[in-house]
Amino acid sequence: MENYYCEVCSVQLMDHTQFVNHLSGTNHLREVQFNKFKEWVERSIFIPCLPKNCTKYKLMDFFVNFGPIAKLRINKDWAIIEFKKREPTEDLINKPIWLNNPKLNIPKRIFYNNDPKDFHDKYVAETTKIIDLDSIKSIFNNETTFEIQLETFLNTVLLNDKEIEERYDSICKFLDEIFASEFPKCRFVRFGSTRMGLAFKDCDLDVYLDNDEPICESERRCKTEMLFSKLEPVMKKLNYIFKNILLTLEDKNPIKFYFVPNKVSCHMSFKNDFAIHKSYYINYCLLLDRRIRPLMVIIKFWARQSKTTGNGKISNYTLLLLIIFYLQQPETRILPSLLELQKTCRPKFVHCFQVNFDINTVLLPINNRSTIPQLLTGFFNYYANFYFNTIIICPKRGMAYSNALIREIDTSRMPYYMYVDFKFMQTICKEKANAYIQDPIELNDNCFDSISKKDIATFKKNCKISAEICNSSQENNYKNLLENLFTYEDYVI
Numbered sequence: 001m002e003n004y005y006c007e008v009c010s011v012q013l014m015d016h017t018q019f020v021n022h023l024s025g026t027n028h029l030r031e032v033q034f035n036k037f038k039e040w041v042e043r044s045i046f047i048p049c050l051p052k053n054c055t056k057y058k059l060m061d062f063f064v065n066f067g068p069i070a071k072l073r074i075n076k077d078w079a080i081i082e083f084k085k086r087e088p089t090e091d092l093i094n095k096p097i098w099l100n101n102p103k104l105n106i107p108k109r110i111f112y113n114n115d116p117k118d119f120h121d122k123y124v125a126e127t128t129k130i131i132d133l134d135s136i137k138s139i140f141n142n143e144t145t146f147e148i149q150l151e152t153f154l155n156t157v158l159l160n161d162k163e164i165e166e167r168y169d170s171i172c173k174f175l176d177e178i179f180a181s182e183f184p185k186c187r188f189v190r191f192g193s194t195r196m197g198l199a200f201k202d203c204d205l206d207v208y209l210d211n212d213e214p215i216c217e218s219e220r221r222c223k224t225e226m227l228f229s230k231l232e233p234v235m236k237k238l239n240y241i242f243k244n245i246l247l248t249l250e251d252k253n254p255i256k257f258y259f260v261p262n263k264v265s266c267h268m269s270f271k272n273d274f275a276i277h278k279s280y281y282i283n284y285c286l287l288l289d290r291r292i293r294p295l296m297v298i299i300k301f302w303a304r305q306s307k308t309t310g311n312g313k314i315s316n317y318t319l320l321l322l323i324i325f326y327l328q329q330p331e332t333r334i335l336p337s338l339l340e341l342q343k344t345c346r347p348k349f350v351h352c353f354q355v356n357f358d359i360n361t362v363l364l365p366i367n368n369r370s371t372i373p374q375l376l377t378g379f380f381n382y383y384a385n386f387y388f389n390t391i392i393i394c395p396k397r398g399m400a401y402s403n404a405l406i407r408e409i410d411t412s413r414m415p416y417y418m419y420v421d422f423k424f425m426q427t428i429c430k431e432k433a434n435a436y437i438q439d440p441i442e443l444n445d446n447c448f449d450s451i452s453k454k455d456i457a458t459f460k461k462n463c464k465i466s467a468e469i470c471n472s473s474q475e476n477n478y479k480n481l482l483e484n485l486f487t488y489e490d491y492v493i
Contacts (some may be wrong), residue, residue, distance in 0.1 A: 008032055026226065030244040037174065037261070043070070044082040045089050046165050050074070051102035062099055066091060067162030073169075078161055131157050131200045133305060133486055146373065146478040150294055153482060157301060159199045167262050168205050174261075175207070178238070182230045186211045191269075193316065195279035197286055198296055201344050209270035227270055231255065271321050274442050277355040281338065281441065282320055284359060285327075289334050291372050296323055298376060298482070305486045306462045313455050321395050321437055326379050328398035334368050336361070338440045339421075352420070353442055369394060373470060373478040376485075380467035388435035388448070388456050392425055396440040403429045403436065 004013035006022060009031050013019040022028055031456045056074045063081050067088035085087060088277060097104045139152045159167070168190055175188040188492040192206030193199040209227070228247050235257065243258040244265075252275075253267035269275060286293045303309040303319055308444035327335040338357060370378070391400045406429050409421050424443035428436060435448035435456050448456075466485055473481040 030340070036177075039086075039394065040082065041170075042086045043084070043089060043091055043105050044080055046162065046287055047079045047081070047104055047106055050079055051099060051104075054079075054099065058099070063088075063092075068151065078165060080165065089464065099413075131301075136268050136486075140480070140483040144479075146481055149479075149482050150298075150372065154294060154297060157200050158297060159194070159201050159203070163201070164194055164199065167264065170208060171205060171259050171262055171264060171266065174241075179231065182234065183209070188268075189273075189276055191275040191279040195276070196282045196320075197293065198282075198300065198320075200301075202263040204267060204273065205259070206267050206269070208273060208276055209268060210273060221249055224237060224249055224270075228255060246315070257383060272350055274350065274353075274355065277350075278317070278382075278441055281357065283326070284341075284357070285324055285335055288336075288363070289366060291370075291375060292327065292334070295372055295375050295379075296320060298372070298485070299379065301467065302485050308455075308459050308462055312450070312452075314451060314459060315447065318437060321440070321447060322393070323379065325360075325393050325395045325398070325400075325437075326382050327375075328395065329382070332368060332370075332375075332378060334366055335398075336363055338396045339398075353443055354443055373481055376481075377467055377470035378395045380463040380470060384460055384464040384467055386460065388454075388460075389433075392429060392436040392438060394421070394425065394438050394440075396421060396443070401425065 004015060004019040005011070006013065006019070006028065009022070009028055011022070013022055054074075057070060059074065059079055059081065060069060060072060063072075066083070068084040069081060070084045071082040097106060135416050136153060136156050139149050139156065144152075166250055172188040172190060176186070179186060179188075187210050189208045189210055190205065191205050191208050194205060211227075224247075232245060232247075235245050241260050243260055244256070246256045248254050248256065251267075252271070253269040255268040256266065257268070258265050286296070300316060300319060303314070303316075308314055309316055309319055325333060328337055333340055340363075341357035341359075341361050342354055343358075344361050345356055346427075347354045348356040392406060394401050406422065406425050409422060409426070411419050411426070414422060415418055421443060425438055427444055428446045430436055431446065431449070433446055433449060433451070434453045435451050438445045439445040439447050469484045470478075470481065473479070473484060
């Protein structure tokens with residue numbers, strides 16, 4: 001007599017028909033997925049701070065001594081090692097581990113062992129809270145300095161490497177596995193703020209489906225629909241994991257969904273990998289000077305609070321380009337132009353645009369010793385009276401050009417590396433817009449393309465108000481600067 005017992009769900013079925021129906025049912029599939037996800041967490045370790053010059057091969061040679069390795073992912077700062085069995089992870093997290101001299105920090109992987117029907121509500125220790133003024137008000141209650149407030153502010157609003165690995169990399173890993181049958185060569189790669197190092201704790205996940213088949217603009221619509229037709233059935237079948245699945249063909253990230261286990265809204269792109277290269281570029285800029293990251297975080301939060309950024313307004317990416325461009329100017333000179341970084345490497349092209357740069361470029365020493373409050377003041381003053389409608393901003397070259405001059409310039413006599421830049425600048429200038437900023441990598445893209453005249457005016461007004469706040473805060477060593485910047489709706493111009 002056959003025994004129709006499901007070991008996964010610990011349930012006894014009456015006959016073959018019930019057993020077959022159970023195996024294809026939602027509850028069983030949910031339990032299978034839950035166990036699979038849990039088992040992967042238990043077999044893997046996360047190393048958040050890698051020693052310098054630590055390569056993939058060094059890690060493989062070292063950790064294979066603890067047990068057979070199924071997969072290893074490595075970034076310049078962190079690594080995830082997945083073993084074939086769970087025993088090595090239990091050994092590694094319970095004792096100090098030295099790789100040559102440096103001691104490795106291997107935190108315990110967190111997994112909440114709850115009823116699988118509720119695991120999507122409890123996988124993360126706490127529900128993600130919106131990062132707004134209320135969540136940081138306590139920072140300003142004590143008698144502290146600007147420097148202490150800034151450090152507390154950054155720790156409060158930003159995700160750390162461990163949180164990004166557990167909350168966002170785990171989603172990419174899961175997507176890799178469930179779509180492997182439809183896209184055998186595919187991998188899902190983070191881009192945007194989680195890749196740049198500027199992710200707030202309530203941020204969405206921007207993820208790129210790298211299917212080893214770049215999509216050009218002319219075929220974007222039909223390829224998007226084709227890919228979505230393969231993705232959607234799998235996602236709908238796992239409706240306890242994917243919610244609010246939406247296709248928006250006009251969006252740069254056309255597939256949107258909510259990933260229930262990690263409580264994260266996700267935006268998926270597969271047009272090309274420009275966004276990944278842009279994210280790497282901005283992340284590299286952060287590494288060139290320790291003031292840049294806090295400066296960008298303050299301005300990004302300021303823009304959110306003042307409603308400068310958001311749907312239909314200035315994008316966060318465009319805002320970061322404005323900061324980079326300001327830091328490239330001769331009077332500031334903290335960041336080099338992208339062109340300077342590209343001159344010393346063999347070009348890698350995607351759709352005729354160079355996407356790579358040389359991180360080992362020898363740069364001139366930074367002589368600017370301005371404090372973060374002084375750089376904030378400079379940023380706001382710089383854009384308070386900027387002629388956005390008559391000047392095209394070019395972060396690739398670190399220069400601004402008159403639209404009228406660009407329209408009339410003869411590009412035929414230029415060297416090729418200049419010809420490409422200026423030819424696409426001419427293309428951008430021919431399209432009437434209220435502001436112009438040439439994307440440093442995707443050169444035919446005006447990042448201000450759809451901005452309204454009203455939003456540009458609001459941005460300039462907000463910059464003027466904020467510059468006055470910075471100046472007035474100087475009297476008490478900027479002690480109230482952050483609080484006043486983030487609550488400046490109380491200020492009237």
